Amino acid sequence: MKYICFFMLLVVGNLPLLKAQNKQTFSIKYYCTNWGMNESWDDFCQKVKQAGYDGVETWLPGTTEEQVQMTTALEKHGLALGLLCGGGGADFDQYLRSYTNNLEAAANFKPDYINCHTGKDYYSFDQNKKLIEEGEQTSNRHQIPIYHETHRGRFSFAAHITKEFLEKIPQLSLALDISHWCNVHESLLGDQKETVALALARTGHIHARVGHPQGPQVNDPAAPEWKATLEQHLAWWDEVVKLHKQQGKKQLTITTEFGPAGYLPTLPYTRQPVADQWQINVFMLNLLKARYAQL
16 A cells, blocks of 8 residues: 555656656747848857847858857857758759758758758749758768758749648748748748648748748837738747647757848848847747747
8 A cells, every 4th residue: 555655656757857857848949040130150159049039040151260260159058050052053963963962061060950941933843852852861870950941042932832842841841931932932931821721731940930921020029010910920939839739759950040131121221120130039039939828
Protein backbone atom coordinates (compact mmCIF):
# COMPACT_ATOMS: atom_id res chain seq x y z
CA MET A 1 0.00 0.00 0.00
CA LYS A 2 2.81 2.39 0.89
CA TYR A 3 4.34 1.85 -2.55
CA ILE A 4 1.03 2.74 -4.22
CA CYS A 5 0.77 5.89 -2.11
CA PHE A 6 4.35 6.79 -2.94
CA PHE A 7 3.62 6.31 -6.65
CA MET A 8 0.48 8.47 -6.46
CA LEU A 9 2.41 11.16 -4.59
CA LEU A 10 5.13 11.04 -7.23
CA VAL A 11 2.66 11.39 -10.10
CA VAL A 12 0.48 14.06 -8.51
CA GLY A 13 3.48 15.95 -7.26
CA ASN A 14 4.89 16.13 -10.77
CA LEU A 15 1.67 17.20 -12.53
CA PRO A 16 2.62 20.91 -12.68
CA LEU A 17 6.04 19.93 -14.02
CA LEU A 18 4.50 17.68 -16.67
CA LYS A 19 2.14 20.46 -17.72
CA ALA A 20 5.02 22.89 -17.92
CA GLN A 21 6.97 20.46 -20.08
CA ASN A 22 3.99 19.97 -22.39
CA LYS A 23 3.58 23.72 -22.71
CA GLN A 24 7.15 23.92 -23.99
CA THR A 25 6.72 21.37 -26.76
CA PHE A 26 6.07 24.11 -29.34
CA SER A 27 7.85 27.45 -29.58
CA ILE A 28 8.45 30.30 -32.00
CA LYS A 29 11.92 31.64 -32.66
CA TYR A 30 12.15 35.22 -33.93
CA TYR A 31 14.85 36.54 -36.26
CA CYS A 32 15.75 40.07 -37.25
CA THR A 33 16.69 40.89 -40.82
CA ASN A 34 20.02 42.65 -41.26
CA TRP A 35 18.70 44.22 -44.46
CA GLY A 36 19.56 47.90 -44.15
CA MET A 37 22.16 47.34 -41.42
CA ASN A 38 24.59 50.25 -41.39
CA GLU A 39 26.58 49.60 -38.22
CA SER A 40 29.15 46.98 -37.25
CA TRP A 41 28.06 43.40 -36.68
CA ASP A 42 28.80 43.75 -32.99
CA ASP A 43 26.70 46.91 -32.60
CA PHE A 44 23.89 45.46 -34.69
CA CYS A 45 23.76 42.19 -32.76
CA GLN A 46 23.76 44.04 -29.45
CA LYS A 47 20.76 46.07 -30.64
CA VAL A 48 18.99 42.95 -31.92
CA LYS A 49 19.48 41.12 -28.63
CA GLN A 50 18.26 44.06 -26.57
CA ALA A 51 15.11 44.28 -28.71
CA GLY A 52 14.23 40.70 -27.78
CA TYR A 53 15.06 38.73 -30.90
CA ASP A 54 16.41 35.17 -30.85
CA GLY A 55 18.54 35.45 -33.97
CA VAL A 56 19.51 37.22 -37.18
CA GLU A 57 18.63 36.37 -40.78
CA THR A 58 21.17 37.45 -43.39
CA TRP A 59 22.84 36.62 -46.67
CA LEU A 60 26.21 35.01 -46.05
CA PRO A 61 28.81 37.81 -46.13
CA GLY A 62 31.06 37.70 -49.15
CA THR A 63 34.41 37.92 -47.37
CA THR A 64 36.01 35.71 -44.75
CA GLU A 65 36.73 38.77 -42.64
CA GLU A 66 33.08 39.76 -42.42
CA GLN A 67 31.99 36.16 -41.89
CA VAL A 68 34.25 36.06 -38.83
CA GLN A 69 32.85 39.38 -37.62
CA MET A 70 29.32 38.03 -38.02
CA THR A 71 29.87 34.71 -36.25
CA THR A 72 31.84 36.38 -33.45
CA ALA A 73 29.09 38.92 -32.83
CA LEU A 74 26.33 36.29 -32.94
CA GLU A 75 28.16 34.14 -30.40
CA LYS A 76 28.99 37.09 -28.15
CA HIS A 77 25.35 38.21 -27.96
CA GLY A 78 23.80 34.75 -27.86
CA LEU A 79 21.97 34.98 -31.17
CA ALA A 80 21.04 32.24 -33.63
CA LEU A 81 21.64 32.38 -37.39
CA GLY A 82 19.29 31.96 -40.33
CA LEU A 83 20.81 32.29 -43.80
CA LEU A 84 19.42 33.46 -47.12
CA CYS A 85 20.70 31.83 -50.30
CA GLY A 86 20.28 32.21 -54.05
CA GLY A 87 22.10 31.90 -57.33
CA GLY A 88 23.11 33.88 -60.38
CA GLY A 89 24.49 33.56 -63.88
CA ALA A 90 23.91 34.29 -67.53
CA ASP A 91 22.05 31.01 -68.15
CA PHE A 92 20.49 28.15 -66.23
CA ASP A 93 23.64 26.02 -66.07
CA GLN A 94 25.60 28.89 -64.54
CA TYR A 95 22.75 29.59 -62.14
CA LEU A 96 22.60 25.94 -61.08
CA ARG A 97 26.33 25.81 -60.32
CA SER A 98 26.15 29.09 -58.41
CA TYR A 99 23.07 28.02 -56.48
CA THR A 100 24.56 24.64 -55.55
CA ASN A 101 27.83 26.19 -54.39
CA ASN A 102 26.05 28.87 -52.38
CA LEU A 103 23.83 26.28 -50.69
CA GLU A 104 26.85 24.26 -49.64
CA ALA A 105 28.68 27.34 -48.37
CA ALA A 106 25.64 28.39 -46.34
CA ALA A 107 25.09 24.90 -44.93
CA ASN A 108 28.69 24.75 -43.70
CA PHE A 109 27.85 27.55 -41.26
CA LYS A 110 25.26 25.29 -39.59
CA PRO A 111 22.43 27.86 -39.51
CA ASP A 112 19.06 27.04 -38.00
CA TYR A 113 17.63 27.09 -41.53
CA ILE A 114 18.39 28.24 -45.07
CA ASN A 115 15.81 30.39 -46.85
CA CYS A 116 16.27 30.21 -50.62
CA HIS A 117 15.47 32.69 -53.36
CA THR A 118 15.07 29.86 -55.83
CA GLY A 119 15.16 30.02 -59.60
CA LYS A 120 13.58 32.48 -61.96
CA ASP A 121 9.99 33.22 -62.92
CA TYR A 122 10.91 32.51 -66.57
CA TYR A 123 12.73 29.20 -66.02
CA SER A 124 10.83 26.09 -67.04
CA PHE A 125 9.07 23.95 -64.46
CA ASP A 126 11.75 21.26 -64.79
CA GLN A 127 14.59 23.75 -64.39
CA ASN A 128 13.13 25.21 -61.21
CA LYS A 129 12.33 21.67 -59.99
CA LYS A 130 16.00 20.78 -60.42
CA LEU A 131 16.96 23.66 -58.14
CA ILE A 132 14.41 22.60 -55.53
CA GLU A 133 15.86 19.07 -55.66
CA GLU A 134 19.35 20.48 -55.10
CA GLY A 135 18.00 22.17 -51.99
CA GLU A 136 16.51 18.90 -50.75
CA GLN A 137 19.78 17.04 -51.24
CA THR A 138 21.71 19.70 -49.34
CA SER A 139 19.10 19.65 -46.58
CA ASN A 140 19.38 15.87 -46.21
CA ARG A 141 23.16 15.89 -46.33
CA HIS A 142 23.55 18.56 -43.64
CA GLN A 143 20.32 17.95 -41.68
CA ILE A 144 19.34 21.63 -42.03
CA PRO A 145 15.83 22.76 -43.01
CA ILE A 146 15.79 24.45 -46.40
CA TYR A 147 12.81 26.58 -47.39
CA HIS A 148 11.94 28.27 -50.68
CA GLU A 149 10.62 31.80 -50.35
CA THR A 150 7.47 33.00 -52.10
CA HIS A 151 9.03 35.93 -53.91
CA ARG A 152 8.60 38.00 -57.05
CA GLY A 153 11.04 37.01 -59.78
CA ARG A 154 11.48 33.44 -58.42
CA PHE A 155 9.69 30.21 -59.31
CA SER A 156 7.23 31.04 -56.54
CA PHE A 157 6.35 34.53 -57.74
CA ALA A 158 2.60 33.89 -57.94
CA ALA A 159 0.12 31.81 -55.98
CA HIS A 160 -1.30 29.82 -58.89
CA ILE A 161 2.19 29.01 -60.23
CA THR A 162 3.45 27.90 -56.82
CA LYS A 163 0.40 25.66 -56.46
CA GLU A 164 1.63 23.41 -59.26
CA PHE A 165 5.04 23.04 -57.61
CA LEU A 166 3.42 22.20 -54.26
CA GLU A 167 1.17 19.59 -55.85
CA LYS A 168 3.95 17.92 -57.84
CA ILE A 169 6.79 18.16 -55.28
CA PRO A 170 5.44 16.87 -51.96
CA GLN A 171 8.66 17.57 -50.07
CA LEU A 172 8.65 21.27 -51.04
CA SER A 173 8.52 23.54 -47.99
CA LEU A 174 7.95 27.28 -48.24
CA ALA A 175 9.29 30.38 -46.56
CA LEU A 176 6.04 32.29 -46.72
CA ASP A 177 6.38 35.92 -47.70
CA ILE A 178 2.81 36.35 -48.82
CA SER A 179 3.26 40.12 -49.20
CA HIS A 180 4.70 39.41 -52.66
CA TRP A 181 1.57 37.56 -53.76
CA CYS A 182 -0.62 40.44 -52.59
CA ASN A 183 1.37 42.68 -54.90
CA VAL A 184 1.52 40.26 -57.86
CA HIS A 185 -2.20 39.46 -57.75
CA GLU A 186 -3.19 43.03 -56.84
CA SER A 187 -5.43 41.70 -54.07
CA LEU A 188 -5.50 40.17 -50.61
CA LEU A 189 -6.03 36.82 -52.34
CA GLY A 190 -9.67 36.39 -51.39
CA ASP A 191 -10.32 34.67 -54.73
CA GLN A 192 -7.51 32.10 -54.24
CA LYS A 193 -8.36 30.71 -50.82
CA GLU A 194 -7.70 27.06 -51.68
CA THR A 195 -4.28 27.85 -53.11
CA VAL A 196 -3.38 30.00 -50.11
CA ALA A 197 -4.53 27.23 -47.76
CA LEU A 198 -2.21 24.78 -49.52
CA ALA A 199 0.70 27.22 -49.18
CA LEU A 200 0.00 27.78 -45.49
CA ALA A 201 -0.03 24.03 -44.92
CA ARG A 202 3.42 23.73 -46.52
CA THR A 203 5.03 26.70 -44.76
CA GLY A 204 8.08 26.09 -42.59
CA HIS A 205 9.26 29.67 -42.12
CA ILE A 206 7.51 33.05 -42.18
CA HIS A 207 8.64 36.47 -43.34
CA ALA A 208 6.41 38.75 -41.31
CA ARG A 209 6.10 41.66 -43.70
CA VAL A 210 2.73 43.16 -44.60
CA GLY A 211 2.03 43.70 -48.28
CA HIS A 212 -0.93 45.24 -50.07
CA PRO A 213 -2.43 45.18 -53.57
CA GLN A 214 -0.12 47.94 -54.82
CA GLY A 215 3.13 46.91 -53.16
CA PRO A 216 5.01 44.33 -51.08
CA GLN A 217 5.36 46.59 -48.03
CA VAL A 218 2.92 48.94 -46.34
CA ASN A 219 4.55 52.15 -45.12
CA ASP A 220 3.76 51.44 -41.45
CA PRO A 221 1.76 48.41 -40.25
CA ALA A 222 0.83 50.27 -37.06
CA ALA A 223 -1.05 52.96 -39.02
CA PRO A 224 -4.85 52.67 -38.73
CA GLU A 225 -5.40 52.76 -42.48
CA TRP A 226 -3.67 49.35 -42.73
CA LYS A 227 -5.66 47.70 -39.94
CA ALA A 228 -7.65 45.36 -42.19
CA THR A 229 -4.58 44.48 -44.24
CA LEU A 230 -2.55 43.71 -41.13
CA GLU A 231 -5.37 41.58 -39.73
CA GLN A 232 -5.48 39.53 -42.92
CA HIS A 233 -1.75 38.80 -42.70
CA LEU A 234 -2.11 37.92 -39.02
CA ALA A 235 -4.90 35.50 -39.91
CA TRP A 236 -2.63 33.77 -42.42
CA TRP A 237 0.20 33.53 -39.87
CA ASP A 238 -2.23 32.31 -37.19
CA GLU A 239 -3.13 29.42 -39.46
CA VAL A 240 0.53 28.44 -39.91
CA VAL A 241 1.03 28.50 -36.14
CA LYS A 242 -2.11 26.41 -35.63
CA LEU A 243 -1.04 23.84 -38.22
CA HIS A 244 2.44 23.52 -36.73
CA LYS A 245 0.94 22.82 -33.32
CA GLN A 246 -1.60 20.34 -34.68
CA GLN A 247 1.12 18.48 -36.58
CA GLY A 248 3.22 18.16 -33.43
CA LYS A 249 6.08 20.27 -34.73
CA LYS A 250 8.46 21.62 -32.12
CA GLN A 251 9.26 25.02 -33.52
CA LEU A 252 8.35 27.69 -36.06
CA THR A 253 10.79 30.37 -37.21
CA ILE A 254 9.69 33.90 -38.09
CA THR A 255 11.68 36.83 -39.47
CA THR A 256 10.40 40.39 -39.27
CA GLU A 257 11.49 41.64 -42.67
CA PHE A 258 10.39 45.19 -43.37
CA GLY A 259 13.02 46.68 -45.65
CA PRO A 260 14.93 49.98 -45.64
CA ALA A 261 14.36 53.18 -47.61
CA GLY A 262 13.69 52.39 -51.24
CA TYR A 263 11.69 49.32 -50.33
CA LEU A 264 10.16 51.38 -47.55
CA PRO A 265 8.36 54.27 -49.29
CA THR A 266 10.22 57.58 -49.34
CA LEU A 267 9.36 61.23 -49.86
CA PRO A 268 10.07 62.74 -53.29
CA TYR A 269 13.27 64.71 -53.86
CA THR A 270 14.73 64.13 -50.38
CA ARG A 271 14.19 60.34 -50.46
CA GLN A 272 13.61 60.42 -46.73
CA PRO A 273 11.77 57.28 -45.52
CA VAL A 274 8.21 57.94 -44.40
CA ALA A 275 8.67 55.68 -41.34
CA ASP A 276 11.49 54.12 -39.31
CA GLN A 277 12.47 50.63 -40.51
CA TRP A 278 13.91 49.52 -37.16
CA GLN A 279 10.87 50.68 -35.21
CA ILE A 280 8.54 48.91 -37.66
CA ASN A 281 10.37 45.60 -37.32
CA VAL A 282 10.42 45.86 -33.53
CA PHE A 283 6.70 46.71 -33.61
CA MET A 284 6.09 43.50 -35.56
CA LEU A 285 8.27 41.51 -33.17
CA ASN A 286 6.40 42.74 -30.11
CA LEU A 287 3.02 42.29 -31.79
CA LEU A 288 3.76 38.66 -32.70
CA LYS A 289 5.37 37.80 -29.38
CA ALA A 290 2.33 39.11 -27.52
CA ARG A 291 -0.08 37.36 -29.91
CA TYR A 292 1.59 33.98 -29.56
CA ALA A 293 2.71 34.25 -25.94
CA GLN A 294 0.22 31.63 -24.69
CA LEU A 295 1.37 28.78 -26.88
